Amino acid sequence: MIQPKTPTNQSKRTVSIIGTGSYLPERVLTNGEIEKLVETSDEWIVSRTGISERRIAAEGEHTSDLAAKAALSALENAGITAEEIDLILVATVTPDMFFPSTACFVQAKIGAKNAACFDVSAACSGFLYAIEIAQQFITSHTYDTILVIGADKLSSIIDWTDRNTCVLFGDGAGAAVLRHRGGGHGVISTFMASDGGLSDILYIPGGGSRFPITKENADSRLNCIKMNGKETYKQAINSMLDAAHKVLADANLDPEDLACVIPHQANLRIIEAIADRMKLPIERFVVNLDRYGNTSAAAVAIALDEANRTGRMKVGDYVLLVVFGGGLTWASSVIQW
Structure with missing residues (x-):
């Protein structure tokens, strides 16, 4: 054998x-x-x-x-x-x-x-x-x-x-x-979550096997983003806050330990609400959505690069990244720079 x-x-x-x-x-x-x-x-x-x-x-x-x-x-x-x-x-x-x-x-x-x-x-x-x-x-x-x-x-x-x-x-x-x-530097803790029961508040219905590409579906714009704005706004705030608190607890850190927060760049009101509930000054949040809007999966990555190149993070600093998207999906990560 x-x-x-x-x-x-x-x-x-x-x-x-x-x-x-x-x-x-x-x-x-x-x-x-x-x-x-x-x-x-x-x-x-x-x-x-x-x-x-x-x-x-x-x-x-x-x-x-x-x-x-x-x-x-x-x-x-x-x-x-x-x-x-x-x-x-x-x-x-x-x-x-x-x-x-x-x-x-x-x-x-x-x-x-x-x-x-x-x-x-x-x-x-x-x-x-x-x-x-x-x-x-x-x-x-x-x-x-x-x-x-x-x-x-x-x-x-x-x-x-x-x-x-x-x-x-x-x-x-x-x-x-x-x-x-x-x-000791690097990714300390990551949290991910999803709720497929709320997939219909932010999605693209057409283009896949459910609604294949046809002239009728294209004319109905089924290949475009559909969003329930009010529900997305509410879910984004609650989910991102939950993700932030869970990953910080796992890393044994408090919000005030963070040098900066890099949130999903979807809406300034969402970012301001999260800053308020975490009791952190808005100045500690990296924000570039005024110039780029919501770039989906690219948003946090672009903001991370800008923060890196402008010196927002120094070696040893703790950084929180937190996101929310269709699926529904949300996630967070604490990094020691």
Whole structure:
């Protein structure tokens, strides 16, 4: 009888973010321009969302293009080459196509020939879901270096006649390189949750096997984002607060221990409500939605990169990332920078 190999004694490894990157398309779509598309105003949009403008991908610029540019920026920031990447995870709800995965297209565009590739679908929560997946692969010694990307071209799934949704979203990508690094820094704790019973308050009904692509479905705009704004707002605040408190408790930290909070960039009112209930000054929150709108899986990744490059986080600082998205899904992570 052949005996199985005895596993080697491998200690659990810590996981650190060693580099970040982001990319925003050049085209800026202002509230004034949206006023020409639907019945709305700059004052209405800003007062209810905090958004003044957003970025829109150029014609022929796909999700994989956004992701690849963010990835190259992260690799440069980390000081590594594409050949060192073992795994590419792309969190997105706007893949280039159903298959191959967008991660495979990114692999080809950046030359990461040694990497395995797959996508993660968790809507706006996708980047933190992918961070946790990457952490598990690294702590188990399966892979050493993982590229995590959040990228979405939401302009391709927006109903530009729906004033309740078309004002909210933009295009962009953010990326992070994860690797074990000596010392106590890295991902300390992560929390993830879902509620499929509330999937009908934020979703895209068409395009899949339930409502395949047909002329009738396209004419009915079933391939566009549908959202119950009031219910989404309520669920987002409660879920993100719950996720924040649970991950902080698991990390044995209090809110005041945090150097900064990087929340999902969906609505300024949501961020202000979370800051108020956590009893933290709004200045401790990283906010860029006024310039980019909601970029879904890319939102927290872009904000993380901006915080990194502007010195918002110093070595040893505790950082909270917290997100909410369709599914419903929500997640949080505490990182020691």
